[in-house]
Amino acid sequence: MVSLFKKALTSGKFMVTCEVAPPKGINLEKTVHHIELLKDKVDAINLTDHQSSVMRFPSLGAALLVKELGGEPILQMTCRDRNRLALQADLLFAASRGIQNVLCLTGDSVMLGDHKEAKAVFDMDSSQLVAAIRTMEKGKDLGGNDLDGEISFCAGAIVTPEADPLEPQLIKFEKKIEAGAEFIQTQAVYDLDKLKDFMEYARRFPAKILAGIILLTSAPMARFMNKNIAGVNVPQYLIDEMASAPKGGALKKGIEIAGRMIKKIHDEKICDGVHIMAIGKEELVPDIMAEAGLV
Amino acid sequence: MIRSITKQKSEQEIERLLKGLGRIFIIGCGTCVTLTRTGGEPEVQAMKERLSGSGKLIAGHVVVPVACDNLTSEVLQEFREQIEQAHAILVMTCAFGVQTIARQLKKMVVPALDTLFIGKETAPGRFGEICIQCGTCIIGETGGICPVTCCHKGLVNGPCGGTDKGKCEIDRNKECAWTLIYNRLKELGRLDSMRKLQKPRNHLGEPSPGNFEILEATTE
Numbered sequence: 001m002v003s004l005f006k007k008a009l010t011s012g013k014f015m016v017t018c019e020v021a022p023p024k025g026i027n028l029e030k031t032v033h034h035i036e037l038l039k040d041k042v043d044a045i046n047l048t049d050h051q052s053s054v055m056r057f058p059s060l061g062a063a064l065l066v067k068e069l070g071g072e073p074i075l076q077m078t079c080r081d082r083n084r085l086a087l088q089a090d091l092l093f094a095a096s097r098g099i100q101n102v103l104c105l106t107g108d109s110v111m112l113g114d115h116k117e118a119k120a121v122f123d124m125d126s127s128q129l130v131a132a133i134r135t136m137e138k139g140k141d142l143g144g145n146d147l148d149g150e151i152s153f154c155a156g157a158i159v160t161p162e163a164d165p166l167e168p169q170l171i172k173f174e175k176k177i178e179a180g181a182e183f184i185q186t187q188a189v190y191d192l193d194k195l196k197d198f199m200e201y202a203r204r205f206p207a208k209i210l211a212g213i214i215l216l217t218s219a220p221m222a223r224f225m226n227k228n229i230a231g232v233n234v235p236q237y238l239i240d241e242m243a244s245a246p247k248g249g250a251l252k253k254g255i256e257i258a259g260r261m262i263k264k265i266h267d268e269k270i271c272d273g274v275h276i277m278a279i280g281k282e283e284l285v286p287d288i289m290a291e292a293g294l295v
Numbered sequence: 296m297i298r299s300i301t302k303q304k305s306e307q308e309i310e311r312l313l314k315g316l317g318r319i320f321i322i323g324c325g326t327c328v329t330l331t332r333t334g335g336e337p338e339v340q341a342m343k344e345r346l347s348g349s350g351k352l353i354a355g356h357v358v359v360p361v362a363c364d365n366l367t368s369e370v371l372q373e374f375r376e377q378i379e380q381a382h383a384i385l386v387m388t389c390a391f392g393v394q395t396i397a398r399q400l401k402k403m404v405v406p407a408l409d410t411l412f413i414g415k416e417t418a419p420g421r422f423g424e425i426c427i428q429c430g431t432c433i434i435g436e437t438g439g440i441c442p443v444t445c446c447h448k449g450l451v452n453g454p455c456g457g458t459d460k461g462k463c464e465i466d467r468n469k470e471c472a473w474t475l476i477y478n479r480l481k482e483l484g485r486l487d488s489m490r491k492l493q494k495p496r497n498h499l500g501e502p503s504p505g506n507f508e509i510l511e512a513t514t515e
Binding site for chain 2: 084106107108109111112120122123124125126127128131132142158160163164165167168169171172174175178179187230231
């Protein structure tokens with residue numbers, strides 16, 4: 001059976017996805033609150049997988065929670081912590097519980113997280129994980145053995161449209177699509193002209209592209225991302241605009257900027273949709289969508 | 296030349312490892328650790344002074360020419376009496392030297408160094424890792440640059456999203472292997488090689504612990 005997300009993806013409608021980070025611990029109150037708030041407003045909710053290599057409640061468990069609460073989950077899976085046996089096993093479990101959308105990621109270095117001395121796995125990479133999903137759908141595991149029961153996923157991956165240098169990143173992007181990625185979420189973009197350039201190239205490939213939108217919460221936060229996150233470039237005029245917000249009004253300004261960008265992406269049909277990352281401020285996603293005129 | 300690259304353990308760790316052991320014999324090596332300045336004559340002298348200063352008795356010391364060589368046994372034989380008096384041998388060589396020495400003595404050996412990697416000197420005082428001896432060499436498709444060794448994640452299909460301006464996400468002083476490979480393949484007109492979707496790596500090169508034997512051809 002085709003997933004709801006895949007149906008929406010192929011219907012031609014403007015897609016909106018967001019993400020929810022599972023908690024540190026088993027208190028799921030806030031997670032449940034965010035899922036309930038967002039499940040009927042967006043096309044799907046990404047569940048992050050030990051984001052930034054910080055150990056948390058598993059993305060698989062949180063995806064199951066989305067499913068139980070009547071939402072549409074996108075299971076984020078990194079290759080950092082599991083070898084090919086464990087990844088396939090988790091995919092089987094996901095499939096058995098109706099979790100059919102998977103975002104395949106290589107994963108951040110363990111060294112960037114909160115268990116720096118842990119052994120990193122990286123037995124596979126993101127493109128190979130996409131290919132593994134397509135193999136499993138054909139009824140075989142990576143060892144060439146038969147799998148009992150039908151499996152169907154909607155597999156996606158990511159790209160950094162402003163990577164430096166860009167071409168190696170684009171070669172990897174093409175390999176992900178060749179491996180079978182049906183949708184691509186981009187790293188956060190702020191310069192829509194650069195996004196248009198990327199889309200002119202990316203349109204040639206048979207994958208839907210969702211532009212990554214990270215909510216700016218302050219001017220220092222924007223500067224921090226420019227300095228520390230690969231491929232994220234917040235232009236100076238946006239930093240100035242954030243700085244110009246009245247005291248206590250930075251968040252409102254950030255929502256305004258995110259909404260304005262999404263509206264432009266939607267109105268000018270730049271991408272097939274957006275993926276909103278309101279890191280730590282998931283409850284603001286509806287406000288961003290309202291600002292963009294999407295609700 | 297291929298070298299074993301080492302780093303001295305912290306004073307606290309060496310102190311912990313030598314706790315309760317009063318008489319120490321120190322062994323250094325004249326090869327790799329002399330180059331890396333971690334176990335040559337000056338470092339052995341400094342260690343001797345440090346340990347004496349903290350109340351240890353130094354039963355003797357020697358810098359062997361090549362600790363991992365079989366000839367080391369002859370040197371150990373020469374210093375037999377002093378070694379016998381020691382409670383432990385503090386070995387300022389790479390792990391190959393430590394193990395070569397440990398095999399020949401009925402004594403506790405304590406490594407003073409951590410062996411970081413097998414590599415070579417890339418500039419005076421700088422060392423780079425070259426090969427992790429994975430047993431399934433893939434550099435025929437990557438322009439002779441090894442992503443298994445030189446990419447922090449050992450990726451074989453191109454860079455991760457953490458690469459930035461040709462540097463690695465874990466350390467801006469480390470090169471992104473995939474930027475290097477991309478530049479090399481582009482120069483060689485062989486980017487097609489990078490475009491090929493590689494399968495997950497074969498980790499069954501030589502199951503650990505490595506144990507290889509030359510098999511004689513059988514004659515019929």
